[in-house]
C-alpha cells in the first residue's frame with residue numbers, strides 16, 4: 086500500500102529539513118504513532134500500515150499548519166503525497182499504491198481514529214480526517230448556526246407597523262435603478278430570523294443596512310444590543326461607521342412627512358448603540374488562559390449581537406462566540422466573503438456563503454439567493470419585494486443570508502472598484518484592461534530587471550511614500566519646534582499645535598501593504614528601506630529604538646495595558662511632559678492611550694504591514710508590494726483574495742509595485758481551505 090525509497094522515519098526527517106513539513110508535523114506524527122502503539126516505525130512486517138499511519142498523520146498536521154480544518158483524503162496526491170501539485174517535478178520518494186477509497190477504509194481501522202462523537206484523537210468523517218478538537222468545533226458551529234437559522238421570528242402583520250416603517254426608511258432607495266432593493270431585503274431577512282448573515286464588498290451598505298435594521302428592531306422592543314469586531318481597529322471603524330450612518334439617518338428622518346412615524350423612528354434612533362468592542366473584550370479574557378469568562382454556562386447578557394468583519398473570525402473563535410450566545414440571543418454576521426480568510430484555521434464566513442455560489446456555466450451572476458417559499462412570502466409581505474425567483478427546493482440556511490452586490494463607494498467606472506471586481510472574478514483580460522485604462526486612482530510601479538537594490542519601481546514607491554508619510558511627520562516636527570522655542574522663551578503654558586489624534590489620523594491616511602513578511606520586498610525589507618528614505622529626507626531622526634514619529638504595530642496581546650495584536654500607534658512627545666517620548670494609541674472609543682515605550686509588548690515598525698494585518702482597516706492611499714521573484718512557498722500566498730483585500734483597503738488611491746504577469750497570475754489562484762463546514766451547512770460537496 087506504500088512504496089518508500091527510505092524508511093518513513095528518515096523521510097519525515099528529510100521532509101522537515103527540506104521544510105516541506107515543520108518539526109511540529111513530524112513530532113505530531115510520531116506522538117500519534119506512540120498512541121497507536123506503533124513501536125517500531127520502520128518495521129515492514131505489517132505491510133506498510135504503520136508507515137502509512139505516520140504519513141497520514143504528518144499530512145494532517147501539515148494541513149492544520151496551513152489553516153485547513155482537516156485533511157480531505159480524496160485530495161491527497163497518491164503519486165507523491167508530500168506535494169499537492171501533481172505536475173510538479175519534485176523527487177518522488179513516497180507513493181501510495183491503494184486508491185483513495187481503500188485509503189479511507191484503511192485509515193478507519195486505526196485505533197487512534199474514530200467516527201464523529203467518539204473519544205479518539207483523530208476523527209474520520211465523510212472522507213475527511215480531523216483532529217478531534219477541530220471536528221468538535223466544526224460540528225458545534227454548524228449545529229448552532231443551523232439551529233439559529235431555523236428559528237424564524239413571527240411578525241403579526243395585522244398588528245405590526247413594520248411594513249410602513251420599512252417603507253419610510255427605504256423610500257430613498259427606490260429611486261435607484263435596481264430590480265431589487267437588497268438592503269431592504271437584507272433588513273427583512275434579519276427581522277425574520279434569529280440568524281442573519283449580511284455580506285457584500287466594501288461600500289455595499291452593510292453598516293447602513295444594519296443601522297436601519299437596529300432602528301426597526303428598537304421600535305419593536307428594548308433590546309440589549311452589542312456591536313463587536315475581531316480587532317480593535319475594526320471595532321473603532323464599526324463605531325465610526327455606525328455613528329456616521331446614524332447621522333445620515335437623522336437627516337433623512339427630518340424629511341419624513343408622516344410625523345408619528347418620524348417620532349417613532351427618531352426615538353429608536355437615539356437608542357442604537359455606537360460603541361463597538363473587540364470579540365475578546367466581549368467574551369472576557371482570562372489572563373494566561375485560552376478560556377473566556379463567557380461561555381455556554383455563563384452566557385453573554387444580550388439580546389442581539391452584531392459581528393462586523395466576520396471573515397476574520399476563525400473556526401475556534403466562532404465556536405466560542407456561538408457557545409456564549411444566550412439561548413434567546415440573535416446574531417447578525419456582517420462581512421465580505423471575498424476577503425482573505427481568517428489568520429487561523431477555517432474560512433467560516435466563506436463556508437456559510439458557499440451555498441449561494443452559482444456553479445452553472447449559464448449563471449449570469451456569481452451568487453444567487455436561496456429562499457424557502459415561506460421566507461419569500463414573508464419578505465414580500467414586509468418589503469413588497471417579489472423574490473419568488475430565488476425560491477429553492479433546498480434552502481437550508483439560505484433564509485438567513487443576504488448578499489449586497491451594489492457598491493455605493495466605487496461607483497460605475499471607478500478604477501478601484503473595477504480592479505477589485507476583475508480580480509475577484511480572476512478575469513485577467515479585464516484586469517489588463519483596467520490597468521491600461523489609466524484610471525486616475527490606480528498607479529503602477531513596475532519591478533525593473535536590474536539589481537534589486539537599484540529596482541526603479543521600488544525607488545518610485547519609496548519616493549512617493551516619503552511624500553505620503555511626510556504629512557504626519559511634518560506635524561510632529563511643527564510640534565517639536567513649537568516646544569523648543571517655547572522652552573527657550575521660558576513659556577510653560579504653551580500647547581503643542583497638533584493634537585495626537587490629528588497626527589495619528591494623518592498617519593492613517595496612507596499605508597504600505599506587503600504580500601510577504603520576509604525579504605527585501607516583504608514587511609521587514611520595506612520598513613528598513615522606508616526608515617532609510619525618511620532619514621535621508623530629514624523627516625525622522627532614527628537614532629535609538631524609539632524615535633519621534635516611529636509607527637509601531639503590536640504583535641501580542643497585553644490585557645493589562647489594553648493593547649492587542651494588530652493595534653497601531655505612534656511614538657510622540659508626551660503633551661504633559663514634551664521632553665518625554667510615549668507610544669500613543671487611539672482606542673476603539675476614540676480615547677488616547679499613552680504607554681511608556683519600555684512597557685510595550687512585542688512590536689515592530691509599521692510603515693509597511695502585511696495585507697493580513699490590514700484587514701478591518703481602510704486608508705485613503707494604499708501601496709501594495711508584490712515580490713519580483715516569489716519562491717515556490719511564497720507563491721502559495723499570492724492569491725486573488727490577497728489582491729482583493731489589498732485593493733479594497735484603498736479608498737481613493739491604489740499603487741502597486743509588481744509585474745503585470747505576477748499580478749494576473751495571482752488573481753487566478755483562489756484560496757482553498759479544507760473544511761467540512763460547508764458540507765454540514767449545505768449538505769452538498771459540489772458547492773465549492
Ligand SMILES: Nc1ncnc2c1ncn2[C@@H]1O[C@H](COP(=O)(O)OP(=O)(O)OP(=O)(O)O)[C@@H](O)[C@H]1O
Nearest residue numbers: 258268286287288289290291292293294326493494
Ligand atoms: N442605498 C444607498 N444609496 C446611496 N448611498 C448609499 C446607500 N447605502 C449606502 N450608501 C453610502 O455608501 C457608503 C458606504 O456605506 P456603508 O458604510 O453602509 O457600507 P459598508 O458595506 O458597511 O462599507 P464597508 O465595507 O466599508 O464597511 C456610505 O457613504 C453610504 O452613505
